[in-house]
Amino acid sequence: MLINNSQELLQKYLKYQGSPFGQPDLLPEPKKLTELPSPDLSKDVWLSLSDSERLRQNYVAYTFLTDFLSEVKSWQEDLNPNASDLLELLEKSAKQALGLRSNVASVMKILSFPMPLVPPSPALDASTAFRKKLKGWSVCQQYQDWLHRTQRDITVLMQRYPL
Numbered sequence: 001m002l003i004n005n006s007q008e009l010l011q012k013y014l015k016y017q018g019s020p021f022g023q024p025d026l027l028p029e030p031k032k033l034t035e036l037p038s039p040d041l042s043k044d045v046w047l048s049l050s051d052s053e054r055l056r057q058n059y060v061a062y063t064f065l066t067d068f069l070s071e072v073k074s075w076q077e078d079l080n081p082n083a084s085d086l087l088e089l090l091e092k093s094a095k096q097a098l099g100l101r102s103n104v105a106s107v108m109k110i111l112s113f114p115m116p117l118v119p120p121s122p123a124l125d126a127s128t129a130f131r132k133k134l135k136g137w138s139v140c141q142q143y144q145d146w147l148h149r150t151q152r153d154i155t156v157l158m159q160r161y162p163l
Helices: 002-016 043-048 051-079 084-110 129-160
Strands: none
Touching: 002 084, 002 129, 051 084, 051 129, 084 129
């Protein structure tokens, strides 16, 4: 369900940004956010992660994504104040990211893994409307990428720690 919501978020986000957004033949993939752990790891690197590190990366990612999605919503309130469906999806996604972070924290506690110390989320650098649109696109894409990564991570953990 969360992955479907993230796909809808990305589609609506691109729809409201105007040209050239939403025209995949004109834009490359958005740049990855350097502030987040990468959701895209080679298979070998991904398989070599310890369970603790796997969960730590998820925890850090959702900590930052909660704040980043809220910041994108704030930008969109200025850039697209009448896009109520987009604003609602951004708010919903930020709440879902917070919920995922809480769920990851619960699993870490159950498994007696140390809770990571996460610094405050860095401010996203976006000084112009176009940069805000680009950075927002990247946040929405990274959110979706992290949901896919989390799904894979949880699948591995469920095999190792059956109920």
